[in-house]
Amino acid sequence: MRAWTVAWGWAEARPLASLIILCLALLLPGLSTLPPLDRDEARFAQATKQMLETGDYVEIRFQDEARNKKPVGIYWLQAASVTALSGRPYDQIWAYRVPSVLAATFAVLMTYWAGYTLRGQGVAFMGAALFAASLLLIGEG
Numbered sequence: 001m002r003a004w005t006v007a008w009g010w011a012e013a014r015p016l017a018s019l020i021i022l023c024l025a026l027l028l029p030g031l032s033t034l035p036p037l038d039r040d041e042a043r044f045a046q047a048t049k050q051m052l053e054t055g056d057y058v059e060i061r062f063q064d065e066a067r068n069k070k071p072v073g074i075y076w077l078q079a080a081s082v083t084a085l086s087g088r089p090y091d092q093i094w095a096y097r098v099p100s101v102l103a104a105t106f107a108v109l110m111t112y113w114a115g116y117t118l119r120g121q122g123v124a125f126m127g128a129a130l131f132a133a134s135l136l137l138i139g140e141g
Helices: 010-027 029-033 037-056 073-085 093-119 121-132 135-140
Strands: none
Touching: 010 029, 010 093, 010 121, 029 093, 037 073, 037 093, 073 093, 093 121, 093 135
16 A cells, blocks of 8 residues: 655645645536525525624524524524625625535545555546546535
């Protein structure tokens, strides 16, 4: 098995840079242009918006009901993203999507890392690039 080395050169960094560029090219066009794609995305955004407006970062609510279906971490990440990138009245959907784009890019890089460790650079790059181009990842990211 191959191990990651401390001394990285351009040959090792080029696939990572290419994968990041590929992810951004596939994920960023829909970041601000697409409306919320499903009910769950709109509910996540609304619950996070209510969390920001009320200042209650523990009890997550969607309208008048408690929303304890998912771990609170995604709401916190969305709240941090919206606070840093958008601001009041917290209605820019693209700001709620930034954590998903970063997580999708991270997942592609971890796929590359796993493939690199098991099979080498070429196989790892192809696997990670195919994962980045999959419709499921693009839709979720």
